[in-house]
Amino acid sequence: MIKLNRRIAELKPSATMAAEARATEMKEKGIDVISLAAGEPDFDTPERIKEAARRALKEGRTKYTTVSGITDLKKAIAAKLKRDNQLDYEPGEIMASAGCKQAEANVIAALFDEGDEVIIPTPAWVSLAAMVGLSGAKPVLVPCPESAGFLLRPDDLKRAITPKTRGVILNSPSNPTGAVYSASHLGEIAKIALDADLWMLSDDVYEHISYDGLPPHIFRVEPRLRNKGIVFNSLSKTYAMTGWRIGFAAGPKEAITAAARLQGQNSGNPNSITQFAAIEALTGPQDDVRKMAEEFRARRSLVVDRVRALKGFKLPNVPQGAFYAFPNISELIGKSVGGRTIESGDTMAAIVLDEAKVAMVGGNDFGAPHHVRISYAASRENLSAAFDRLADFLKKLN
Numbered sequence: 001m002i003k004l005n006r007r008i009a010e011l012k013p014s015a016t017m018a019a020e021a022r023a024t025e026m027k028e029k030g031i032d033v034i035s036l037a038a039g040e041p042d043f044d045t046p047e048r049i050k051e052a053a054r055r056a057l058k059e060g061r062t063k064y065t066t067v068s069g070i071t072d073l074k075k076a077i078a079a080k081l082k083r084d085n086q087l088d089y090e091p092g093e094i095m096a097s098a099g100c101k102q103a104e105a106n107v108i109a110a111l112f113d114e115g116d117e118v119i120i121p122t123p124a125w126v127s128l129a130a131m132v133g134l135s136g137a138k139p140v141l142v143p144c145p146e147s148a149g150f151l152l153r154p155d156d157l158k159r160a161i162t163p164k165t166r167g168v169i170l171n172s173p174s175n176p177t178g179a180v181y182s183a184s185h186l187g188e189i190a191k192i193a194l195d196a197d198l199w200m201l202s203d204d205v206y207e208h209i210s211y212d213g214l215p216p217h218i219f220r221v222e223p224r225l226r227n228k229g230i231v232f233n234s235l236s237k238t239y240a241m242t243g244w245r246i247g248f249a250a251g252p253k254e255a256i257t258a259a260a261r262l263q264g265q266n267s268g269n270p271n272s273i274t275q276f277a278a279i280e281a282l283t284g285p286q287d288d289v290r291k292m293a294e295e296f297r298a299r300r301s302l303v304v305d306r307v308r309a310l311k312g313f314k315l316p317n318v319p320q321g322a323f324y325a326f327p328n329i330s331e332l333i334g335k336s337v338g339g340r341t342i343e344s345g346d347t348m349a350a351i352v353l354d355e356a357k358v359a360m361v362g363g364n365d366f367g368a369p370h371h372v373r374i375s376y377a378a379s380r381e382n383l384s385a386a387f388d389r390l391a392d393f394l395k396k397l398n
């Protein structure tokens, strides 16, 4: 056995990517799997964005760029932050990266260190704790109960803060719960973070897939937090551009420059063609964004109704954003089929994949072992067929 770096040896593969990979593998073998595991829109990238990429290729924009992205892209990101979030950032306070994931990994690695603690309200997107762990800091997972809408309660945040706490990572709308924070709730959280002098990291990747207008931004609610605040966003979900790999971080210049220094050493600039396509995405007409959000809204109604009709699935909170339902399956724990017993969301997802040929993601790695995540980034037709299969599967349990 080879000796690996200790942090890498402890690193788990991403549960969401693993679930999607298992479904793909089965599909490649000719098995008719319906995947509700994906964390990406099923729509194609809008044509105007593809055309901008073709243009960039034709013009030979094929060279290295500034590590943190070309100035025109940073200006487009600054204009987006002003238009959508009423936040003011200079190009020098912005770093474009190969997806929000890379921006987050680099900023987290730049800001936090051994001995630090970083609070992550849970259930949370699986990669956040991994990124904090890789920086050497300790992820402190603070449970946000289903009865509280999966939102971080201010008292729970206060209790989790120790002299070692350096930051909090918020994600609204949330992957996996679809929970969205109100302005007044954000105000309470912001006050606690300010008092404790914490970094506030705001992951906004689902902001445009939100069913009551754009969610309020914590740095708009409490502008003083901006001095120790980082905005993370991405074009992946908003413009159906997951494969293009483009996202960004915006924050105080010193923090962004440090993160870009790391990016410069470990990967370099995000793809040059993608950067030109991203300028078009951010500055061109935004009708496609609204159209996609409308379709997600229709699917949400379908999914909420169908999940609630499944025996043993409980979905007390209607998701307010993102494209996931996160039902509670505690009633099914201990039930069996074909000699296999459901012990958690993970075993449930594995059994459902084999027995019903529907892929979803178990909640264990999100910090919610009695839940499963169902993505509705799938056509209404596939969603209906998947729920028919699930209903049949549940009849077989005993």
Ligand SMILES: Cc1ncc(COP(=O)(O)O)c(C=O)c1O
Pocket (backbone or CB within 6 Å): 039, 098, 099, 100, 101, 102, 125, 171, 175, 203, 205, 233, 234, 235, 236, 242, 246, 247
């Ligand atoms: C909450 C959250 N943040 C960030 C990302 C990563 O997005 P990107 O494709 O831009 O790296 C995801 C992707 O699933 C996500 O769910």
